[in-house]
Amino acid sequence: RGGQTNAGRVRRTFGGVGRNLADCLSRLGQTPLFLSAVGKDEHSESVLHYCHHMDMSAVLQLEGKSTATYCAVITSAGELSVGLGDMDIHQQITEQYVSQFKENLCQAPLICIDGNVPLSTIQYVCQLAKEHQLAVCYEPTDENKASKPFLSDSWKVLTYISPNLQELRAINRTLGNPLPAELPSKLEDVVQIAMALARPLLAHLCCVVVTLGAHGILLCGKSLRGSISLHPGAHKQAAGAQLCATHYPAIHISRDEIVNVSGAGDSLTAGILAGVLAKHDTDTCVRMGLLAAHLSLHSYEPISPEISTSSVSQQQVKSRSWPEVKVWKMD
Structure with missing residues (x-):
């Protein structure tokens, strides 16, 4: 309230529901193909580096778009208080793009x-x-x-x-x-x-x-x-x-x-x-x-x-x- 700065700890992690599922399945001995979209920006470089244990070959990289970013305020008890998402790039995971992987899906x-x-x-x-x-x-x-x-x-x-x-x-x-x-x-x-x-x-x-x-x-x-x-x-x-x-x-x-x-x-x-x-x-x-x-x-x-x-x-x-x-x- 009032626009003041509130003390806290800030950490960057790599999430997204689909990415989380593919990450966890990869760690459990499966070989999921992850279809998604990222920008060509600093965030995407970090994501791709972090996800080296996953098959990221089907992730679309787009110039001029921002990699999806989500800011979560977590309470001291570990619960989500508020979240702010910049998720517009998800609209680029189109039917046309996904259809390129029809054989993989089938x-x-x-x-x-x-x-x-x-x-x-x-x-x-x-x-x-x-x-x-x-x-x-x-x-x-x-x-x-x-x-x-x-x-x-x-x-x-x-x-x-x-x-x-x-x-x-x-x-x-x-x-x-x-x-x-x-x-x-x-x-x-x-x-x-x-x-x-x-x-x-x-x-x-x-x-x-x-x-x-x-x-x-x-x-x-x-x-x-x-x-x-x-x-x-x-x-x-x-x-x-x-x-x-x-x-x-x-x-x-x-x-x-x-x-x-x-x-x-x-x-x-x-x-x-x-x-x-x-x-x-x-x-x-x-x-x-x-x-x-x-x-x-x-x-x-x-x-x-x-x-x-x-x-x-x-x-x-x-x-x-x-x-x-x-x-x-x-x-």
Whole structure:
């Protein structure tokens, strides 16, 4: 207030939802091709240097454009207070540009899209997925961008989405579904609201991964032999399966240990997808995601440099004791 200078610490890190997913998947032994756009400026040089462990060959570099920059004010508790984004360059990730990589997309075991991509590009990728039966994960990014695929029937070809409760509510608002008057904070109430909001989406989606912050995650989908299958296509063969929701508590971390929450959700999603790509069972996939998120909460970088195939793995999952999961029937 009043325009005064407020004392703080300033750090530069490298983020962006799609970049975070590609970063984390690369650290977990996968080989994602990252499609994005940057300017030809000082920021892009730094980004490309930092991301040397990733395949950045499909990142478009444009003269006269500014690399996307996001300024986040983080409280002493590690929570986001306010954010300021200069994201205009995302509009250059056009349908025409992405179509140059059609062959790569059609051969990929999984395509991830974030909410920063223009609507027409999201619709193009969804149409491609429909024609070629491709698995697609949509990471909603934030409450204002969450609904992009849901503005048309594009969303019906998505395989997974990974919203938080606010994003899930925004999606249901776009679809004209009933909404809760307010979002609760007590876990039991949160679970009931999340199940009600996920329920109409599961007519088409394989799985809705609702991220619940300190409460962990709620996995919603069709139960096959007592477990929700995360493998693409499995839900379509499950004629007699029941809709279920499984709650996985987060790994405990004290507020004093939290350095930054900004990349935890992306780490969670990427950890789960790495497990899916490695064909692990559902519990292992989810717990790989929880391990990755836990590491990133301790890191100033959105994706912790400590994430690796040894720190986040099936072996690490098996070596830990985990709190009991709770299952609800949604029908």
